[in-house]
Structure formats: structure tokens, C-alpha cells
Amino acid sequence: RPTSNRENHTSPVTCNEGESKEAAGAKNIENGAHLNGTQQYLPHIIIIGVRKGGTRALLEMLSLHSDIAAAESEIHFFDWENQYKRGLKWYLNQMPFSYPHQLTVEKTPAYFTSPGVPERIYQMNSTIKLLLILRDPIERVLSDYTQVFYNHKQKNKSYPPVEDLLLKHRELNTDYKAINRSLYYPYMENWLKYFTLENIHIVDGDCLIRDPLPEMQKVEKFLNLSPQIKASNFYFNKTKGFYCLRDGGRDRCLHESKGRAHPQVNSFLMGKLQDYFYEPNKRFFELVGRTFDWL
Numbered sequence: 001r002p003t004s005n006r007e008n009h010t011s012p013v014t015c016n017e018g019e020s021k022e023a024a025g026a027k028n029i030e031n032g033a034h035l036n037g038t039q040q041y042l043p044h045i046i047i048i049g050v051r052k053g054g055t056r057a058l059l060e061m062l063s064l065h066s067d068i069a070a071a072e073s074e075i076h077f078f079d080w081e082n083q084y085k086r087g088l089k090w091y092l093n094q095m096p097f098s099y100p101h102q103l104t105v106e107k108t109p110a111y112f113t114s115p116g117v118p119e120r121i122y123q124m125n126s127t128i129k130l131l132l133i134l135r136d137p138i139e140r141v142l143s144d145y146t147q148v149f150y151n152h153k154q155k156n157k158s159y160p161p162v163e164d165l166l167l168k169h170r171e172l173n174t175d176y177k178a179i180n181r182s183l184y185y186p187y188m189e190n191w192l193k194y195f196t197l198e199n200i201h202i203v204d205g206d207c208l209i210r211d212p213l214p215e216m217q218k219v220e221k222f223l224n225l226s227p228q229i230k231a232s233n234f235y236f237n238k239t240k241g242f243y244c245l246r247d248g249g250r251d252r253c254l255h256e257s258k259g260r261a262h263p264q265v266n267s268f269l270m271g272k273l274q275d276y277f278y279e280p281n282k283r284f285f286e287l288v289g290r291t292f293d294w295l
């Protein structure tokens with residue numbers, strides 16, 4: 001089996017850099033009801049975030065693999081007290097029915113930034129495989145803003161222009177939640193108290209948008225899955241401006257809420273955002289021993 005070749009230093013980012021990983025170390029957990037040879041399992045893999053990082057695209061693309069069984073909705077088990085109180089049996093019951101050779105995966109993007117979640121997941125399974133998809137923190141802020149903007153619009157409510165929210169007295173308004181969620185390193189530090197980088201694979205969300213196949217091949221390796229995902233599983237949809245999926249002759253793009261245009265940001269605000277994220281990004285690169293195309 002291939003072993004990890006990750007070294008403890010930063011290296012220039014490319015979208016195609018190869019990376020080998022140990023086996024997924026999947027652990028079967030009893031209790032799921034049986035149905036036609038299928039059973040429910042606690043997840044062997046969790047997509048922990050980040051919100052607006054491309055978590056749905058990652059889950060859908062991973063589901064192209066026949067050895068993957070994915071929970072359709074976001075479970076919010078570890079971050080919502082009322083769900084967590086229901087216990088692991090409840091969590092198990094939210095999982096899809098799958099065959100014994102399949103790996104179960106769920107995605108809840110809010111896990112990454114929820115302080116108590118790493119410990120709770122560790123208590124459930126200390127060798128679980130975690131997938132974290134990150135994108136340029138500034139793009140993530142704008143994507144987050146766009147999401148909230150449309151949530152308001154749907155309810156016929158207005159939402160302030162991006163400049164009004166992100167600037168206060170001509171300085172960056174660091175109280176704005178979306179800015180805080182893009183400060184990846186403190187959250188990552190919390191995860192690394194419980195898991196090593198051997199357990200956490202970071203997917204480059206910007207690369208996944210531009211060229212999904214190489215990113216997905218790295219994910220297959222990390223999970224020790226057979227190489228099944230192929231170039232023919234993707235086609236670029238010019239109208240949407242994103243790659244869509246082709247699965248057994250079935251074509252599908254992500255929901256229209258994925259891939260929306262972001263607001264234009266003036267150069268003053270962009271400069272403020274770039275200054276603000278420069279140091280935190282560097283700290284994040286040091287923490288994870290690799291760089292991303294964000295600076």
C-alpha cells in the first residue's frame with residue numbers, strides 16, 4: 001500500500017500535485033437495520049467543511065464512486081445540541097443503507113468552525129477519515145455573503161450591499177461572521193488537537209472548480225478507493241460556468257444555488273481583505289505544510 005509522502009514544509013501549490021495516503025481504516029459499526037443485504041453504518045468519512053467551500057460538489061463527485069454511500073442531507077449531529085443529545089443510534093439511523101464493501105460519508109459544512117465538534121467526532125471514531133474542502137478565504141467570504149443575500153431575497157427581505165457590511169468606518173468589519181469563518185488556521189488548530197494530518201485530507205476547492213478530476217483522484221487515493229472516477233464523469237457546462245456530472249449516461253449539474261455570481265468588490269475593500277487575510281493564510285500554510293493559491 002502507498003504511504004504518505006507529505007513532508008513537514010510548505011511547497012508551491014499546483015492543482016495536480018499527487019498525494020498518497022494510508023487505507024481509510026474504516027470501522028464497521030453494528031446496529032443498522034438490514035434490508036436486502038444492505039445496512040446502515042456510522043460514517044467512515046465526514047466532509048467537515050468549510051461552509052461555501054464546495055462541500056456539495058465534493059460529496060456529489062465522490063458519490064460517482066460505486067464504493068461510496070452518501071447521506072443526502074446535512075445531519076448536523078455533532079454541532080447541534082438537540083441532535084447530539086439523541087445519541088449515536090439516532091445518528092446511525094440518518095445514514096444511507098449500504099453494502100458492507102461501501103464507505104459511508106456525510107457532509108455538514110458547519111462542523112469545521114464548531115469548537116466542540118472535533119472532540120465529539122474523535123470520541124466516536126479516532127481513526128475516521130476527514131475531508132476538508134477550502135477555497136480562497138476572500139472568495140469564501142463573498143460566497144457566504146451571496147448565500148445570505150439570497151436567503152433574505154427569498155423571504156422578500158432586503159440585505160445591505162457587501163461594502164456596507166464588510167466595512168465599518170473605512171476599516172474591515174471583522175465582526176462580520178463570514179470574515180471570521182474564513183480565518184482557517186484557528187479552527188484547524190482545534191482539529192489538530194485531536195486528529196493528525198494523516199486523517200484530514202484538504203481538498204483545494206478552487207482547483208475542484210477549475211479541474212475536478214485531479215482533485216477527486218487525490219481523494220480516491222486518500223480514501224484508498226480503487227481509481228474509478230474518470231474524465232468522462234465531468235463535462236463543462238458553459239451556461240452554468242461550472243463542471244457538471246455525467247453518471248451512467250445521466251447528466252446533472254449542481255442546484256442553481258451553487259455557482260451564483262458574487263458581488264463586484266471595489267479595490268479599496270479588496271485591498272483591505274487581502275491585507276487582513278495575508279498573515280492568517282501564511283499561518284494556515286505552516287500548520288498544514290502546504291500552500292494554496294490565496295495570497
Ligand SMILES: Nc1ncnc2c1ncn2[C@@H]1O[C@H](COP(=O)(O)OS(=O)(=O)O)[C@@H](OP(=O)(O)O)[C@H]1O
Nearest residue numbers: 051052053054055056057143242243254258259260
Ligand atoms: N461543479 C460545481 N458546480 C457548482 N458549484 C460548485 C462546483 N464546484 C464547486 N462549486 C462551488 O461550491 C460552492 C458552494 O459550496 P458548498 O456546497 O460547500 O456550500 S454550502 O456551505 O453547503 O452552502 C459554490 O459557491 P458559489 O460559487 O458562491 O455559489 C461553488 O463555487
